[in-house]
Amino acid sequence: MSINVGYFVRESIQNFRRNWVMSIGAVVTIFLSLLLVGIAMSFGYIASGIVQSVESKVTIQVFLKDGAPVADVDALQATLVSDPLVKGVDYVSKDEALEKFKTDMAESPEIVANIRGNPLPASLDVTLKDPREVEAMVAKIKANPQFTKIADRPSNPEESLKYGQQVVKKLFAVTRIIRFVLIGFVIVLAVVSLIFINNTIRIAIYARRKEIAIMRLVGASNWFIRTPFFMEGILQSLIGAVLAIALISSTTAWLLPKVREAIPFLPLTLSSGDMAQISFVLVLVGIMIGLIGSGFALRRYLKV
Amino acid sequence: MIRMRGVDMYYASDKPALTDCDVDIEQGEFVFLVGHSGSGKSTFIRLLLREILPSNGTITVAGQDLTKMKSWKVPYLRRNIGCVFQDFKLLPNKTASENVAFALEVIGKSRHVIRTQVPEVLRLVGLEDKIDSYPDELSGGEQQRVSIARAFVNRPPLLLCDEPTGNLDPQTSLGIMKLLERINKTGTTVVIATHDRDMVDSMRKRVIALESGRVVRDQDRGVYGYVD
Numbered sequence: 001m002s003i004n005v006g007y008f009v010r011e012s013i014q015n016f017r018r019n020w021v022m023s024i025g026a027v028v029t030i031f032l033s034l035l036l037v038g039i040a041m042s043f044g045y046i047a048s049g050i051v052q053s054v055e056s057k058v059t060i061q062v063f064l065k066d067g068a069p070v071a072d073v074d075a076l077q078a079t080l081v082s083d084p085l086v087k088g089v090d091y092v093s094k095d096e097a098l099e100k101f102k103t104d105m106a107e108s109p110e111i112v113a114n115i116r117g118n119p120l121p122a123s124l125d126v127t128l129k130d131p132r133e134v135e136a137m138v139a140k141i142k143a144n145p146q147f148t149k150i151a152d153r154p155s156n157p158e159e160s161l162k163y164g165q166q167v168v169k170k171l172f173a174v175t176r177i178i179r180f181v182l183i184g185f186v187i188v189l190a191v192v193s194l195i196f197i198n199n200t201i202r203i204a205i206y207a208r209r210k211e212i213a214i215m216r217l218v219g220a221s222n223w224f225i226r227t228p229f230f231m232e233g234i235l236q237s238l239i240g241a242v243l244a245i246a247l248i249s250s251t252t253a254w255l256l257p258k259v260r261e262a263i264p265f266l267p268l269t270l271s272s273g274d275m276a277q278i279s280f281v282l283v284l285v286g287i288m289i290g291l292i293g294s295g296f297a298l299r300r301y302l303k304v
Numbered sequence: 305m306i307r308m309r310g311v312d313m314y315y316a317s318d319k320p321a322l323t324d325c326d327v328d329i330e331q332g333e334f335v336f337l338v339g340h341s342g343s344g345k346s347t348f349i350r351l352l353l354r355e356i357l358p359s360n361g362t363i364t365v366a367g368q369d370l371t372k373m374k375s376w377k378v379p380y381l382r383r384n385i386g387c388v389f390q391d392f393k394l395l396p397n398k399t400a401s402e403n404v405a406f407a408l409e410v411i412g413k414s415r416h417v418i419r420t421q422v423p424e425v426l427r428l429v430g431l432e433d434k435i436d437s438y439p440d441e442l443s444g445g446e447q448q449r450v451s452i453a454r455a456f457v458n459r460p461p462l463l464l465c466d467e468p469t470g471n472l473d474p475q476t477s478l479g480i481m482k483l484l485e486r487i488n489k490t491g492t493t494v495v496i497a498t499h500d501r502d503m504v505d506s507m508r509k510r511v512i513a514l515e516s517g518r519v520v521r522d523q524d525r526g527v528y529g530y531v532d
Contacts, residue, residue, distance in 0.1 A: 007409060018397060214393055218454070219383035220410035
């Protein structure tokens, strides 16, 4: 049998035109469903960006006693840098610590004015590759003799380390919950939209069951009957997905800078890489739902 | 052409729609299938189209055993069987010629073939001046002619008709029957399920009578024979 590609293209476009109310209904449903999924994903990416930036602020400050020999400090720094858990170690001198303290406290000039000399110790600020390893790293540092030698308070090494012990634990508990909730939300929405889209396609196919019955009667093969429906389904899904992507990307491009201005302490960003991932998922999910939905809906009418 | 051996058909488990059917129909025959509503006429037709499979027995159509046929082959079987129904089954948004052309398009015939065969078959059924009319612009008899044209455009060796005149007045029915007879003269086997008594009596063809799913009579040049 000759494969008549022209027939399928003509038939799909004609069907789209003749049943445009149905087609628009399907496109709008797909668009709205994918929009919801896309919005949930955007929130997910933004939230995980915030979570990451909060987590990455978890550092261990190792306070050094005044006048610790430079050689010992360098030695400790070298040991820490070579540790597999550690991303980087910054040396903060006494003067730098004071400067930072003054800028942090710029709103309370009376405190700054009362400082005599420099009571602040120098420190090594340790950032970790995975902030969740903070407890393990702290234990390692404590056990290190190089550390006890130059710690600010050698009698009580506990007080020479600062990493917000309680806060860290709570923070990770919260961020884990946020991640689970977002993933669950996206999954639920995806399922809901699958049901939505599947129903719409079924209605569209039901409206044309007579045509299908006649095609079967005169001996059209099953794939011949299916192909135009699949092509229509893909076309509708693609249009729906493109609309959803366009709306999401333009909205975030317009809205995010404004939100950032309003709440500057939260790092709200949706990188173009994230947006590309969202677009990819939406197109893929849309096409898959279009194909699976059409396939399932057609099966009923194609039973021989 | 058609051979049925020991065919039973149960929809529900208790009462058979068709039972113990042995029927042979030869190439080129013209056969009436008569009986009351529910006697099994439509089941008979649907079995031949392999819309349903029999509960027991074998059915051979054009040399192929339908009970052993793979389901993907069924479309190719149907290309050799034209069918005509009481309710015409035309697509309302296609013209007469488009409806006929549709049957050729979906089995992958080239546009050249379609352009030559469609007007020819519409001329055969006497609708050459209505080719661009939509079904709702045609009378019942004309619609049935379109549906016969669609069934016959592929020149199938077998034509099945389920109550083809059920919706038509006697005068129009006669025209349809004459058309079917003419198609039969070209060598096509024609099987007509009907309860149109006058038609069967006047045509004097082979009659197979069904009663509660059983073949109760099979006679050449027969008559309708029931008292309604």
